[in-house]
Amino acid sequence: MSATLLSTPVADAIVRVRGLSKTYAGGFQALKNVHLDIRRGEIFALLGPNGAGKTTLISVICGMTNATEGSVTADGFDTVRDYRAARSAIGLVPQELHTDSFETVWATVSFSRGLFGKPPNPALIEKILKDLSLWDKRDTKILALSGGMKRRVLIAKALSHEPKILFLDEPSAGVDVELRHDMWRLVRALRDAGTTIILTTHxxxxxxxxADRIGVIRQGELIVVEDKDVLMRKLGKKQLTLTLQHPMERVPESLARWPLALSADGHALTYSFDSQQEDTGIAALLRALGEHGIDFKDLHSSESSLEDIFVSLVHEQKAGQ
Structure with a gap:
């Protein structure tokens, strides 16, 4: 499957990526002709295996890495020609905090706001710290914080200049469950307030x-970009598993119209079909089983998760190479 460039109206696209490629010294091509529109006010999840190009794509959009080819605009500003204006629209939460170890939480978050030319706003900084459960740590030096608290500081720094676009690069990696839940509550609140969220995650x-939409990247190429619900309808699978009263040796040929799989021990039949496919065949299948004297004692239905779809997409691309 190839990614389709959606014809998002200019007014609705807060980030526009066109023909983006990045080749590093030595010839490694991290990004290959990427086209992507991020819509205002959405949560866009960028998924991909390790080394797929997720962090490189974010780095180019945020102006930290120069592209070899192509262009990017953020909130209408070209990230090369109008770097300062474009960058001021972006907040970035990286994976690690490497600086400010001897600064207090309040000082480092306030300083980050000043870097973007924003006037002091103690009330805003207080709100951000309270939203992130950092208020009681405001006078604590960064080096004295736990890993989870440092991750909260990263988010606070990214939000300090009131960006319209927020990038979260693996925000939940290595953090505790409580922080993860706090983080997602904050993300939802930011989206509801109009902030566009782009996240990479394992x-x-x-x-x-x-997420509202999903992009899957592999080996520097976007292989699919789709609304989450549409993606799961298009590529998802449904399964009906019947636990039999008595084991079978094989599926009768007269039931061949249904793609039935018999378990190794003969105790279960599984009927798989596409999520978009009408499932009216289930009733006919059950009638046919009854006509063949095949009784079942339990019935269980399931459908693909996004993880199932992601794995199938990545394996599909590998098989096609």
Whole structure:
């Protein structure tokens, strides 16, 4: 499957990426002709295996890495020609905090706001710290904080200049469950207030829960960009598993119209079909089983998760090479 460039109206796209490629010294091509529109006010999840190009794409959009080819605009500003204006629209939460160890939480967050030419706003800084449960740590030096608290500081720094676009690069990696839940509550509140959120994550269930749209990148190429619900309808699978009263040796040929799989021990039949496919065949299948004297004692249905779809997409691309 190839990614389709959606014709998002200019007014609705807060980030526009066109023909973006990045080749590092030595010839490694991290990004290959990437086209992407991020819509205002959405949560967009960028998924991909390690080394797929997620962090490189974010780095180019945020102006920290120069592209080899292509262009990016953020909130209408070209990230090369109008770097300062474009960058002021962006907040970035990286994976690690490497600086400010001897500064207090209040000082480092306030300083980050000043870096973007914003006037002091103690009330805003107080609100951000309270929202992130950092208020009681405001006078604590960064080096004295736990890893989870440092991650909260990263988010506070990114929000300090009131960006319209917030990038979260693996925000939940290595953090405790409480922080993860706090973080996603904050993300939802920011989205509801109009902030556009772009996140990369290894926790695919979070993308399934949070995202409006999904992009999958592999080996520097966007292989799919789609509304989450549409993606799961298009590529998802449904399964009906029947636990039999008596084991079978094989599926009768007269039931061949249904793609039935018999378990190794003969105790279960599984009927798989596409999510978009009408499932009216289930009733006919059950009638046919009855006509063949095949009784079942339990019935269980399930459907693909986003993780199942992600894995199938990545394996599909590998098989096609």
């Amino acid at each position: 926790y695919i269930e979070e993308a399934e829960d949070m």
